[in-house]
Amino acid sequence: MRVSVPLIVVLFLLFLSCSPAKRDKSTKQTSYKLYYTGFTVQYNSVNRQPDWVEYTLTAEQVFITDNTLSTSHKFKQDPKLQLPQASDADYKGISKKYGLSRGHMARRQDMKWSSQAVEESDYYTNICPQNETLNKGLWKKIEDLVREMAKQYDSVHVVCGPIFTNTAYGYIGPSRIPVPDYFFKTLLIKDCSGYHAIAFLCPNNGVSCSMNSVQCTVDKVESMAKIDIYSYLPDNIESIVEGS
Numbered sequence: 430m431r432v433s434v435p436l437i438v439v440l441f442l443l444f445l446s447c448s449p450a451k452r453d454k455s456t457k458q459t460s461y462k463l464y465y466t467g468f469t470v471q472y473n474s475v476n477r478q479p480d481w482v483e484y485t486l487t488a489e490q491v492f493i494t495d496n497t498l499s500t501s502h503k504f505k506q507d508p509k510l511q512l513p514q515a516s517d518a519d520y521k522g523i524s525k526k527y528g529l530s531r532g533h534m535a536r537r538q539d540m541k542w543s544s545q546a547v548e549e550s551d552y553y554t555n556i557c558p559q560n561e562t563l564n565k566g567l568w569k570k571i572e573d574l575v576r577e578m579a580k581q582y583d584s585v586h587v588v589c590g591p592i593f594t595n596t597a598y599g600y601i602g603p604s605r606i607p608v609p610d611y612f613f614k615t616l617l618i619k620d621c622s623g624y625h626a627i628a629f630l631c632p633n634n635g636v637s638c639s640m641n642s643v644q645c646t647v648d649k650v651e652s653m654a655k656i657d658i659y660s661y662l663p664d665n666i667e668s669i670v671e672g673s
Contacts, residue, residue: 461512463554467546468535470554471590477515477606478557481590481656482534486579494541495576504531507552515553519602524561527601528635529608532559534589536572557591558601558608562635570640571614571629582618589614591633592654598633609633613650615658617670624662626670647671 463470468484506514523529534555540546578585591609598608615628628647648671659667
């Protein structure tokens with residue numbers, strides 16, 4: 430039997446070999462690429478959170494995860510990673526003190542097609558201090574949009590992560606983990622007319638915003654996050670996708 434593989438999944442494999450490139454070079458390595466069952470992380474050992482996370486979600490995975498029972502979170506460090514990581518102590522009491530929560534970058538529900546993938550989604554390498562109102566409100570709406578797009582277009586490629594500008598929201602925990610100023614998420618799909626991307630840039634605060642108000646171009650996200658997200662696409666396609 431011949432198995433049809435969505436083209437965007439093929440692009441995902443290309444992404445693994447040509448992932449978003451950091452534009453600012455440093456002589457000392459602080460970021461490390463981590464490959465998990467359902468997603469890839471560019472992990473920052475100084476901030477103790479991801480620079481970015483990416484994965485491809487398929488319509489089949491959405492169907493599977495729509496019909497799985499909810500399980501309790503088991504946040505923990507990546508046991509195989511020999512780098513500084515956040516811990517329970519860093520996130521203890523952040524809801525009451527600061528109105529923050531443990532924000533998954535690769536959505537936990539999107540990983541429920543695999544017990545290993547969902548376990549790894551609770552690793553602190555996939556977690557950022559995220560405003561509770563954002564986490565339960567606008568960010569969730571964008572996460573739900575990802576699932577709808579995966580069903581509509583067969584698959585969607587997701588890249589998301591924190592952005593730091595002036596660390597206006599301070600630090601948490603004994604490890605002094607910086608609280609991001611913004612979070613971004615970009616979605617890439619392919620239909621009969623070609624490639625299309627949509628991007629969101631969300632302030633990490635409790636201010637109520639509409640999805641339309643935080644929608645932006647991929648170019649703007651790349652400028653603020655200092656990464657080149659779709660460098661693996663042909664230049665002529667990349668320029669159209671990122672600027673529209």
